Amino acid sequence: xxxxxxxxxxxxxxxxxxxxxxxxxxxxxxxxxxxxxxxxxxxxxxxxxxxxxxxxxxxxxxxxxxxxxxxxxxxxxxxxxxxxxxxxxxxxxxxxxxxxxxxxxxxxxxxxxxxxxxxxxxxxxxxxxxxxxxxxxxxxxxxxxxxxxxxxxxxxxxxxxxxxxxxxxxxxxxxxxxxxxxxxxxxxxxxxxxxxxxxxxxxxxxxxxxxxxxxxxxxxxxxxxxxxxxxxxxxxxxxxxxxxxxxxxxxxxxxxxxxxxxxxxxxxxxxxxxxxxxxxxxxxxxxxxxxxxxxxxxxxxxxxxxxxxxxxxxxxxxxxxxxxxxxxxxxxxxxxxxxxxxxxxxxxxxxxxxxxxxxxxxxxxxxxxxxxxxxxxxxxxxxxxxxxxxxxxxxxxxxxxxxxxxxxxxxxxxxxxxxx
Ligand SMILES: *Cc1c(COP(=O)(O)O)cnc(C)c1O
Numbered sequence: 506x507x508x509x510x511x512x513x514x515x516x517x518x519x520x521x522x523x524x525x526x527x528x529x530x531x532x533x534x535x536x537x538x539x540x541x542x543x544x545x546x547x548x549x550x551x552x553x554x555x556x557x558x559x560x561x562x563x564x565x566x567x568x569x570x571x572x573x574x575x576x577x578x579x580x581x582x583x584x585x586x587x588x589x590x591x592x593x594x595x596x597x598x599x600x601x602x603x604x605x606x607x608x609x610x611x612x613x614x615x616x617x618x619x620x621x622x623x624x625x626x627x628x629x630x631x632x633x634x635x636x637x638x639x640x641x642x643x644x645x646x647x648x649x650x651x652x653x654x655x656x657x658x659x660x661x662x663x664x665x666x667x668x669x670x671x672x673x674x675x676x677x678x679x680x681x682x683x684x685x686x687x688x689x690x691x692x693x694x695x696x697x698x699x700x701x702x703x704x705x706x707x708x709x710x711x712x713x714x715x716x717x718x719x720x721x722x723x724x725x726x727x728x729x730x731x732x733x734x735x736x737x738x739x740x741x742x743x744x745x746x747x748x749x750x751x752x753x754x755x756x757x758x759x760x761x762x763x764x765x766x767x768x769x770x771x772x773x774x775x776x777x778x779x780x781x782x783x784x785x786x787x788x789x790x791x792x793x794x795x796x797x798x799x800x801x802x803x804x805x806x807x808x809x810x811x812x813x814x815x816x817x818x819x820x821x822x823x824x825x826x827x828x829x830x831x832x833x834x835x836x837x838x839x840x841x842x843x844x845x846x847x848x849x850x851x852x853x854x855x856x857x858x859x860x861x862x863x864x865x866x867x868x869x870x871x872x873x874x875x876x877x878x879x880x881x882x883x884x885x886x887x888x889x890x891x892x893x894x895x896x897x898x899x900x901x902x903x904x905x906x907x908x909x910x911x912x913x914x915x916x917x918x919x920x921x922x923x924x925x
Contacts, residue, residue, distance in 0.1 A: 507538060507541045507788040507789065507873075508538040508540045508541045509536075509538065509541075509871070509873070511834060514834045514835075515832055515833045515834065516832045516871055518538055518791070518897040518902070519538055519540055519897045519898065519899055519900070520899050520900040521897055521902055523536065523791075523793055523832050523871065524832055524833070524869060526793070526895055526897070527793055527795070527832075527869055530895055530904060531893075531908070532793055532794055532795040532811055533792060533793060533794040533795070533810075533811050533812035534792075534793055534892050534894065534908075535790055535791070535792055535793075535875065535876070535879060535880050535892060535893070535894045535895065536791050536792075536793055536894075536895045536902075537567075537569075537571075537572060537786075537789055537790045537876055537894065537895065537896045537897065537905075538789050538790075538897050539575055539898040539899075540898070541788060542576065542786060543575065543579060545759075545784060545785045545786075545788075545789065546562075546576055546579050546581060546785060547579070548758075548759045548760065549759045549781060549784070549785075550580075552759045552760045552762065552763025552764070553763050553766075553767070553777060553779070555767075556767065556777050557776040557777065558776070558777050558778075558779075559582050559603060559625075559776065559777075559778050560581055560582060560778075560779055560781070561581070561582040561584040561603065561605050561740075561778055561779070562576050562581045562582070562583050562584065562781065562782065562785055563583075563584040563743045563780045563781060563782030564583050564584065564585055564590050564593060564594055564782070565585075565586055565590060565782060565881065566782030566785070566786050566876075566877040566878055566881065567782075567786040567790070567877055567878075567879070567880060567881055568590060568593050568881055569880065569894055569896075569905055569906060570593065570596065570597050570905070571894075571896045571903070572786060572896070572905075573593060573594060573597035573598075573599065574597040574598055575896075576785065577594075577597050577598040577599045578598070581603070582599060582603030582604060582625070582778075583599045583603065583604045583605075584604075584605050584606075584743070584780035584782075585605075586607050587608065587615065588614070588615040588618050588619070591604065591606065591615075591618065591619055591622065591624070601622040601623045601624045601625070602623065602624075602625050603625060604622075604624045604625055605624070605626045605628055605740060605778060605780070606619050606624055606626070606627050606628060607628040607630075607654065607704070607780070608630070609630045609631065609634075611627070611634060611638075616637065616638055616641045616649075617641055617645060620641065620642055620645055620647045620649060621645065621647070623647075625650065626650050626651065626652055626699065626700060626702075626738065626740070626778075627649050627651045628651075628652050628654045628702040628740065629652070629653050629654065629678075629690075630653075630654045630678065631678065632678075632686060635651075635653075635686070635689070635693070635696070636693070638651070638695070638696065639693040639694060639695045639696050640695070641695070642694075642696065643694045643695035647695065648695055648696070649696055650699045650700075651696055651697065651698055651700070652698075652699060652700030652701050652702040652738060652740055653678050653683065653686060653687065653690070653701065653702065654676060654678065654702045654703060655677055655678055655679075655683055655702065655703050655722060655725065656669075656670055656671075656672060656674065656676055656677030656678060656679055656680065656703075657670055657680055657703055657705065657717075657718040657721040657722060658670070658671060658672040658679070658680060659705055659714050659717045659721070660714060661705045661709050661714045661744070662709070662710075662711060662714055663706045663707060663708050663709055663710075663744075663746070664708065664823050664824070664825075666822070666823055667706055667707040667708060667823065668706040669704060669705060669706045669707075670703065670704070670705025670706055670714075670718060676704070677703070680721060683725055683729075684725075684728055684729065684732060687729055687732065688732065691733075691734060698734050698735070698736075699735070699736070699737055699738050700736060700738030700739060700740060700775070700776075700778075701722055701725060701729070701736060701738075701739055701740070702739075702740035702742065702778075703718055703722055703740070703742050704742025704743060704744060704780060705718050705742065705744060706744050707743070707744050707783060708744070708746040708747070708783065709744045709745060709746050709756070710746040710754055710755075710756040711757070712757045712761065712765050715744070715745075715762070715765065715766070716765055716769060719741065719765075719766060720769055722739070723770055726739065726773055726775070736773075736775065737775055737776060738775055738776045738778060739770055739773060739775040739776070739778070740778040740779075740780065741766060741770070741777065741778065741779050741780075743780040743781040743783070743784075744781075744783075745757070745759065745762055745781055745783075745784045746783070746784075747784055747787040747788055747874060747877075748788075748874075749787075749825065749826045749827060749828065749873075749874050750826045750828065751828065759781075766779075782877060782878075783877040783878065785877075786876040786877045787874050787876050787877035788873070788874050788876065789876045790875050790876020790877070790879060790880075791871045791872060791873055791875055791876075792812055792816065792817055792872040792875040792879060792892075793832070793870075793871055793872075794810040794811050794812035794870055794871075794872065795810065795811045795867060795868070795869055795870075796808060796809070796810055796811075796864050796865065796866050796867060796868045796869075796870065797811050797866060798866060799842075799864065799865070799866065805843050806841065806842050807842065807843050807844075807845050808842040808844045808861070808864060808870075809845055809846070809847065810845070810846060810855075810870060811846075811847065812846055812855075812872065812892070813846030813847050813848040813853050813886075813887070813889060814846055814848050814850065814852060814853040814886075815848060815883055815885065815886040815887060816879075816883050816889070816891075816892050817872060817875055817879050817882075818882050818883070818884075819878060819879070819882075820854065820855050820856065821850075821853065821854065822882075826856070827855065827856065827872045827873055827874055827875065828873040828874065829844055829856055829859055829861070829870055829871070829872050829873070830861070830870065830871050831861055831862055831864060831868060831870055831871075832868070832869035832870060832871055833868070833869070835863075836862075837862040837863040838862070839860045839861065839863075840860070840861060840862070840863045840864075841858055841860055842858075842859050842860075842861055842864075843856070843858065843859075844856045844859055844870075847887070848886060848887050848889070849887065855872060880892075880894055880906070885914055888911075888914065888915075890909050890911065890914060891906075891908065891909055892908060893906055893908045894906040
């Protein structure tokens with residue numbers, strides 16, 4: 506559920522008409538709803554309320570300080586995949602003791618920074634990483650609390666580019682080698698083994714792949730305990746999908762996910778961590794755009810809008826579906842459009858063959874479910890300015906990232922001295 510509904514014939518963001526924000530801020534822009542974010546956070550926490558539980562928001566889904574801080578104020582932890590994200594999480598007020606650090610390529614400098622901050626856990630993805638972490642922790646006189654990210658070799662049945670838990674993916678340590686690597690870690694200086702971690706992919710719309718992966722992990726935890734390791738933390742990763750197309754997709758609810766997870770892993774008595782990204786922020790954001798032209802092609806009608814693939818890359822990168830709706834309801838006849846942006850690539854297409862009421866140049870449209878992997882993946886391709894981000898709370902809104910000026914963008918380049 507989100508807080509971008511119709512009132513008096515037009516879309517509101519909580520208590521504000523989207524058209525009013527558009528008039529103030531200009532299009533295109535991202536618009537986020539505080540209420541929706543908090544609701545999603547609370548639904549997850551309620552699903553695990555009877556457990557020792559920590560939600561670590563996967564900040565890569567949306568790294569805006571205002572978004573992270575909204576969740577931090579609810580008590581959220583963070584899952585980060587780079588020093589930059591770690592710095593963002595800390596700056597937004599998430600304490601280091603609630604931060605887990607994932608990713609296949611942590612560098613020496615990143616490890617040192619995280620060790621000095623005292624983060625809760627490193628999710629280690631390979632043997633070379635383990636040895637490097639041990640070396641750096643020892644040299645700093647610190648101990649790194651670790652979990653290994655285990656690759657359980659299950660098919661997440663999601664888009665190939667966001668599937669991470671198959672043996673051919675670059676992520677994690679194969680289940681078959683886990684006991685050997687835990688034994689190795691237990692002997693290393695600067696390392697304290699505390700948990701097991703997994704993350705099998707993103708936008709999963711079925712519970713079974715999660716369940717299968719969790720069952721495999723339970724067996725591993727039992728084996729590791731037999732081997733003498735004290736396993737107290739179980740990090741189940743993120744990945745629960747959202748209904749991008751509400752007519753056809755009904756992903757499991759966080760409550761159902763929680764019930765399933767507790768049934769399978771609850772008896773282990775571990776602290777349970779989950780790392781949702783998309784589910785927290787995806788439907789808490791929309792992209793608001795304006796129609797520039799309507800172009801009648803041969804046999805196709807193009808709705809050319811002022812947002813483009815550089816603002817929201819998911820349709821061209823993952824063939825992703827996003828609902829697109831007119832901001833103002835009208836009784837005009839429906840028309841079938843291909844909805845495209847201004848960038849000079851055929852891939853700059855948000856949707857094909859969509860029915861919308863007849864629109865005119867200047868009308869506003871909303872691309873729904875754009876809060877996750879939207880702004881964070883944007884670029885200035887075609888020297889288009891990054892679009893502003895707006896956060897709404899009740900009847901108020903704030904610009905939480907302004908639109909840069911052309912001077913700022915071009916000014917990032919510098920000329921070699923021989924051209925001066
Ligand atoms: C991306 C990622 C997540 C979040 O995935 P969502 O599908 O957005 O929930 C969690 N953990 C790790 C390690 C990730 O890489």
